[in-house]
Amino acid sequence: MANPLIVDIHTHVYPPAYIDMLRARHKVPYIHDPSDGGPPRLIILSSDDDPNIPLDQRGRPVDSSYSDIKVKLDFMDKHGIDCSVISLANPWLDFIGEEQASEWAQKINNDLESTCAQVNSATATPDKLPRLFAFGTLPLGAPQQVAVADEVHRISALPHIRGVIMGTTGRGNGLDDPELEAVWGALQDTQLMLFLHPHYGLPDEAFGGPEIVRRYGHVLPLALGFPLETTIAIARMYLSGVFDRFPKLRILLAHSGGTLPFLAGRIESCIAHERTFKVNGGSVQGPQRGIWDVLKTNIYLDAVAYGTAGLKAAVEAGGGTTDRLLFGKMMSHCPPPMTFFNADNFEGTDHPFFPPLNEEDDKWTSVTTNYKAISAAFEGDEAVAAVLGGNAVRILNLK
Numbered sequence: 001m002a003n004p005l006i007v008d009i010h011t012h013v014y015p016p017a018y019i020d021m022l023r024a025r026h027k028v029p030y031i032h033d034p035s036d037g038g039p040p041r042l043i044i045l046s047s048d049d050d051p052n053i054p055l056d057q058r059g060r061p062v063d064s065s066y067s068d069i070k071v072k073l074d075f076m077d078k079h080g081i082d083c084s085v086i087s088l089a090n091p092w093l094d095f096i097g098e099e100q101a102s103e104w105a106q107k108i109n110n111d112l113e114s115t116c117a118q119v120n121s122a123t124a125t126p127d128k129l130p131r132l133f134a135f136g137t138l139p140l141g142a143p144q145q146v147a148v149a150d151e152v153h154r155i156s157a158l159p160h161i162r163g164v165i166m167g168t169t170g171r172g173n174g175l176d177d178p179e180l181e182a183v184w185g186a187l188q189d190t191q192l193m194l195f196l197h198p199h200y201g202l203p204d205e206a207f208g209g210p211e212i213v214r215r216y217g218h219v220l221p222l223a224l225g226f227p228l229e230t231t232i233a234i235a236r237m238y239l240s241g242v243f244d245r246f247p248k249l250r251i252l253l254a255h256s257g258g259t260l261p262f263l264a265g266r267i268e269s270c271i272a273h274e275r276t277f278k279v280n281g282g283s284v285q286g287p288q289r290g291i292w293d294v295l296k297t298n299i300y301l302d303a304v305a306y307g308t309a310g311l312k313a314a315v316e317a318g319g320g321t322t323d324r325l326l327f328g329k330m331m332s333h334c335p336p337p338m339t340f341f342n343a344d345n346f347e348g349t350d351h352p353f354f355p356p357l358n359e360e361d362d363k364w365t366s367v368t369t370n371y372k373a374i375s376a377a378f379e380g381d382e383a384v385a386a387v388l389g390g391n392a393v394r395i396l397n398l399k
Contacts, residue, residue: 004381005129005389006081007398009195009326010254010302012089014066015111021104029091031062039063044091047204047213047221069115073131082128082389083398086112087135087165090199094140094167101139102147109136109155116160133398135165135195138183145171145179149186156190162396163193163252168233169200175233176240184246193300193396195252196234201225227258234260234299235267239277243298244288252300252326261301261317264291292317300324300395303387322383326392 014022022031022042029044034056043049043059050058065071076084088108096104112134120130136155138148148171155161164187170180187194201221204210213220230253243249253260268291276283296319303311303325311325318324392398 003080004385005393006079006083007129007327007389007392008076008081008084009252009392009396011072011084011086013069013072013086013112013115014089015108015115016067017107017111018088019062019067029095032056032058042066044089044199045201045221047201047210047218050214052214069119069132073119076131083131083133083392085133085135085162085392085396085398086116087195088112088137090167090197092137092140092165092167092199094169094172094199096139096141098141098143101141102151105137105139105142105151106154109151109158109161112136113155113158113160120160129393129398130160133160133162133396135163135193136161138164138166140166140171145182149182152183152186152190152192156192161192162398163195163250165195165197167197167199168229175237176242181245184242184249188246188249191248191250193250193252195254196230197254198226198229198233198258201229227255230254230258231260231263234258238267238287238291238294239271241287243294247289247298249298250300251298252302254302256303256311256314257299257301257317260295260299261313264295264317267291295319296324300326302326322386323391324395325387326395327388 019031022029023033023040025031028046028049029042032041032043032055034041036056038056039061041056041059042062045059048059065075072084072086075081093101093104093108116130116132116134119132123131136151136158139151140148142148152164155164168175170177170183173179202225204213206225207213207220234251234253234257237243271286271291274286276285278284295317299318301314301318301324303314314325315322
């Protein structure tokens, strides 16, 4: 198979101003400068801010790959990535108070647009895709949802913004929050893609308590908490009738939709038996559109399932074809450039997160596992090429 077009839709950047803001903070999220002069430490998960862990060892080390776009471009070159859709990483602006939320959102989004414009101008060639596009961020802490909707409309006019990235809590009360109605309307009107990304996981008690979570490191909150967080968030959104009121809303779900492809039938069966829901002391009718219709019309999934069964479920949930599946976030670091397409040199990214534990490692098990799963799940070069880049170009209008 000839080199396919590779579009990475799940790759993050912390602009320098955002890094400086985190460094000035002393509670999650924050950046700590160790007393021994070691690399700064990023603490973005509450579980990482454990008083039983020495402060200099909490979180993860931060280097220039988090904020230097030149490092990002070098990473893309080494991986054979043609185009990246960059976005601010979690926890985005969820922690910003209402006084500064709009100001910071505009600053971050302008920085993203400027970065894309400068890079694309410097690297433009007539026969190639521009190197960078972006998902903007939202001022969800703003006191009025109209301010969030206004920012959606503003960035929709920016040449390189193709959507927005957002966490599962919305304005703090979940995605069935009535205060998000204007935001959903703005996203539908502009047809910007909403990239829904987990961050908060599940309470420690869901896994047996903090001691159990610490015992197994990040495995329980990331492997199980993140996918279930996404599933619960989108299920609440669906149950509240958001897709009935906004039938053209477009949402990209991280991690192949969490467990939604596996549980969609069970959700629909329970709704049929429940018939009505109790809201504000009264009875209301459940969602009018079937969940399978929403999956085939409104929802897109990334191809991050790390197994053939998960990928096949994602394809079936989207109508039995690969045209709603996009490439992104297969964890990796920098091997030699791709010369041909096979399981030994194919890599994807969640750059700059999850670097190799051993500097001598040249590949991760997750990379080859995910590629083998894609190869087994999708028949033919055309289907694989669509997932790797063709679908993103079409769905996000990357030109």
